[in-house]
Amino acid sequence: MSEARRRPIAGGAGGATEAARLTTLPREATSMGPIARLLEDERVLGFLLLVPTVVLLGLFIAYPFVKGVWLSLTSATVGNPGQFLGLSNYIKIWNDSIFQRAAYNTFVYTAIATVGKLTLGMWLALLLNRHFRGKRLVRASMLLPFIVPTVLSTFAWKWMFDPTFSVLNWTLYHFGFIQTRIGWLTDPAMALGSVIVVNIWRGMPFYAITLLAGLQTVNPELHEAAALDGATAWQRFWRITWPLLLPVTMVVTLFSVIQTFADFQLVYVLTGGGPANATHLFATYAYQIGINTGLLGEGAAVSLAMFPMLFIIVVIQLWYIRRVEGA
């Protein structure tokens, strides 16, 4: 019970009533149940408030992760818990050419898509930060790729990339840019690029809207002062906007890298990992092994192979964010 509540209030109108009320306070305190008294202890209360979060994290994050690690060390198949194998699954996938291809694809996919999303997202955010007629409408419509369910929008892209009926090919052909059809998803050299384009299209609004929010926190007076000092638009961006936006950019990039690295549905819908494994990512290959073949242990190993790589990326980014914030 706080000191303020115990302190007697002297004098003033209604002093007698107040005094009577106060005399009851010690009795309230003594009548507190053991639970209430326990909750008065901040350490206990803090622990209890944390319990739901810890339980949720344990159930939905820690348990699946630990279970996944365990599965990857066993010969588990669907309906069969299997036996402990140690690192055999990891050794097997390490020598698997399809896994090697999937690992290469995942890095290329993540790197190019992240740079693409960041560049275009920043550009879009800078444009949308200006005042123009219909700004709200444009801002809202910009979110569409992000709002529409990925499977749905990816099917639309699949149609646009259709080897026979591609609207892109039709347009390019009718404007005289091409003479033969482009195999957007059928040509292995094109397929990964096409899939990356769809990822950039889908992920760019996330960058744009977050960076736009960051841009709006930048004090316009800084830009005005710089402009008066003769700074060019590029200098103002590089010397003012970019440094101030860097912490937000790093956080957005961190989330995006994690999501892109573990992407599944986009590739699954567009190519299923083909042609000839040209677009397989860790997630699609893990699904193929774990679900289609029923080799849960090996599938978990493919899936967890992402972990150390993601871990390193995340640690570097978090370290950098901390450094930037501390500067």
Next chain:
Amino acid sequence: MDAEGLNRRKFMTISGAAAAATVGLEGILAARQAPAHAQGTKLHLLRWNDFVPAADEVLLKQMPEASKALGAEVTLERINANDLQARITAAISSGSGPDIIHVLKNWPHLYEKSLVDVSDVAEATGKAQGGFYPAMTELCKVGSSWRAVPHAIVGGQIAYRKSLFEEVGAKEFPKTWQQYREVGTKLKAKGYPIGQTAGHTFGDAPVFWYSFMWAFGGKEVEKDGRTVALNSKETVESVKFAVGFWKDACDEGGLAWDDSNNNRAFLSGTISATINGASIYVESLRNKDKYKTEKGALMHTDILHAPNPAGPAGVFHLHAPFSHAVMGYSKNQKLAKDFLRWLHGKEQFEPWFVAQKGFSVGSTTDWEKHKMWDLDPVMLPYRTAARAFRLYGYAGPPGRAASEAESKYIITDMYAKAIQGMKPEDSVKWAESELKKIYT
């Protein structure tokens, strides 16, 4: 005995339980009473969304009949075929889910330990209907026990445009792959190539490329199921032939086609032939006025079907087999088996089979003789399609290793890599090394 005068316990003891336990469905029917299961017992059947909606409608109508016959509520859930394995994996891992699941391909081997022995149902069904095709027995019988009851086979045949083939001088469908390539070359020159996928797609890619490899004498493994036998003269020849066939006769955009691309291409008139279940023809019948040839004729009048051409080793087909499995976690295993006995019985299977119009054929040989085949001569090649049915993993058993090889698209990619420019010998070596990691 007046049934109304019985209490529930007596009813269970005397009529239903006894009848069902001793003589199965025959007992149920003879007793003219629904067998008693615990009140509110439900049986959950999970199947794919059939490509022939009329057949699903037959099933939906049969569910209340089954409920009445079995004294339990039977429900049918349908999902996309591509999602079945994810559902099975989740159901087995959690130990709960549908009592009966529609299993495709060689899944009875994959999930063997989680499926109930249904030998009694399968053997009785096979015996009553002329015997299962050998491939269906191999797929559903794991060791000495049946882990699923074969239901039907979606046959794969080549759908082709009669008028286009005639225009290039082919009065009948080519008998050999060499003839097919020659005809296809002429067709491609006219702007109507053969359409075929070499992509990572569920049905058409393995259906075509496994059959192609077998026709040339190639095989994954020896009979022991362990010795990889892919890198042979026959396989290399088949890959070399495929490269030329693709360049000369095929639509080169097919490298990443899914199972619907060839349907769309065929129905829009951009390809002249493709391997397929009868879905192209069925769709052209369903929307007759929508699909027309370049001369304005109704497309369905210009479609014919033919089996694969012969290679040096013969004619083979990898079809799409469908079976029903009772899940090991089900609390209603007895009821589930009774239901399957009922569903696979001639009386119930027939309306479903007729509704399929040949898209799916029976898993037993008796259905080749059904009068349904007199209705549409275009569908006739499907009648005996299952006779040339060969399985993944040939010449070994269609077990988990065969499944892994198939789900990794190793055979399909062996051809796809060569088509993309890899030396045929190298693509075969690559596939061989991948198979060795799986089989040994």
